Amino acid sequence: MSQQSNQSDELQGKIIAALGTVRYPGFDKDILALDMVEEFTVDGDSIAVVMKRLDADGNVKQQVVDGVVSALKPLGLSAAVTFGGEQKKEPHAHGREQPAPKKPIEGVKHIIPVASGKGGVGKSTASVNLAVALAKKGVKVGLLDLDVYGPSIPTMLGLSGQHAMSKEGKLIPADKFGIKVISIGLMIDKGAPLIWRGPMVARLVKQLFYDVAWGELDYLIMDLPPGTGDVQLSLVQSLPITGALVITTPQDVALRDAEKAVNMFAQTGTTVLGIVENMSYFICPHCKKESHIFGKGGGMKESKRANVPFMGGIPLEGRIVDTGDCGEPIALGDNEIAVIFSGLADKLMQAVGKLPA
Template sequence: MMKWSRKSATPDAGTAADPQPAPTRAERRMIAVSSGKGGVGKSTVTANLAASLVQQGLRVGVVDADIYGPSIPGMLGIPANTPPAMTPDRKVIPAEAHGIKVISMAMLSDDDKPAILRGPMVTKYLQMFVAQVDWGELDVLLLDMPPGTGDIQLTLAQAFPLSGAVVVTTPQDVSLKIARRGLRMMEQVNVPILGLVENMSGFTCPSCGEVTHIFHKGGGEAIAADLGVPFLGAVPLDPGVVDSGDAGAPLVLSHPDSPAAQAYRAIATALAGQGGGAAGLSVPFDWNVAQGSGRPGGAAPVAGGAAEVPVALDLDETGLSIHWQDGAESLIAIRDLRLACRCASCRDEMTGAPLLDPANVPLDIAATRIWSVGNYAIGVAFSDGHDTGIYTFKALRAMESAEVEDV
């Protein structure tokens, strides 16, 4: 365990404004199941992983985040257009099937009524699905993401504390190339990649047992090795997937001995054994520095850890100390942090030229509050009243003003 070289403020169970305890590593894991393109069977993978995790004794929820094309309720046998009930404190009660709790846009609209929504309304629904649902005690919350790398994906990746992402692809080259983009997007917003799943990986003849690789072979494993992420497994084509999905019973329940069901269970076992993914700061957090409350919990550095994943924050008169997962420590003076702000009032939005006059920043400026911004950045409020800057972990690692040694 690393020992820090600075004195720390005593952690507290929240802030004066929001007395909620900071999450711990033992609490719910939020895992995105994503894909670069549609048609790769991502929702089918999500439904079967959820059922497999329940079979392993975990408490599981699923957010059907594909607002425009929700399919999870049908795959789990949950009737569409059945508005969920509400708790007395106005939280949504999720539907439940096969031991899996579910929230989806399909519960709020008819099959023949498309969700015609602009971006802000989509974001509002997603925030409600995650934060305003009475999930109860969960071990894992799976987010069945829509395909692509657009606004919905960024909203979920940046606004919520994702433990990691599972990327689903098929063996053909076009799908693999787009899967790489999806992986890179998650990496850019500091969402750990828990692994890659190759779906529709060969067809086993039910009569003779011969395997035919319709969409090529081994591409998913090769991409995973090339990008340095875990390869969770290959799921073969199985006609039972269609029948079980239409019947509302995941394949792992309706055809438990099939090769595809065995593959799903192996992938779920691998995910369950990964713990919380790449350990970093416990998010969300809201650290009131003056009161010494809400300081985030952290983790220890690990061998081969990421350079842009912070595991602990410390603050004293010398500046903000950030301990990184790869074992390094950065020390950034608070005045340097204030001068580096890139918000619209401090930088020209078109040219990036600084608008802030250094002469107007006091030499003794202090940080009064530090909070998490999704999984990729922190916000900082300063003693001069400025509080609109967002500092990404990537930018913080790049601007380190000093290196200090561990003791």
């Protein structure tokens, strides 16, 4: 971001602080953290704010414009906001233009992100085991590890080494248990710090979307980092998503965060195919009774509130941890958890089949 003219340092500081309070609709982060502000110029009591090009619909843009205008008003500034390459507009001007069309991934029929508001609720576990369950049914499935901050897919699938490049300069996915897999964890040295700033994340994520030789896939499952940050933003802006799965645990905190994730998809016009409740209950290995140690019915409640299907629960089960750690997902085996994931895979395929073409 650059600031022009001879505005005082003090005013500049206040403007930056004010812009830092404008949250991007549906996301945790503000427009500065998401690196959306190109520059601003103050002229008397007017300020022209130039934002980066924004591929969002008019409603989202208008919310950003309104946010900037009202954040700068207390400083006595009347703001005119423009987005990359547009003509200047008067304050409160309405952005009516359509967002740039989303670009599909060549050869990929259905894009299914797996998201959650809160960390550690089991997105990666669910992504890996769903992919395994789909592959076991003979479905052509890919798994894209989009957790660029802490990729766990390589460990969960027992993968190491690095992705090869094709002659055309495309990344070649690893092939494991009948699943095609791409992970940032297989692109960088083990142990290298994963510190990415907003614009780098956007570039990296675009590469992971479009520069991979997937071949033909029925389903591409995407394991997301937790929350509603820049990876999610790039995702909803760039790709025609078939529908997302939101993972939660039954605790209230996780449910509140699940609501944030569901709202983010709703705000960006992305279908949520269903909510999955992980660590839903515990089956006593001795008496085989179910106990709901983290509470009961939370995922169902959120699904009713958001009017999104409830896809089912996955029990808390020690073997899920062990099998994840040793790279042999539990759904590979012949056990009751594998049956649950097979059922979830069926529900996912049904939900996709019901969507209008």
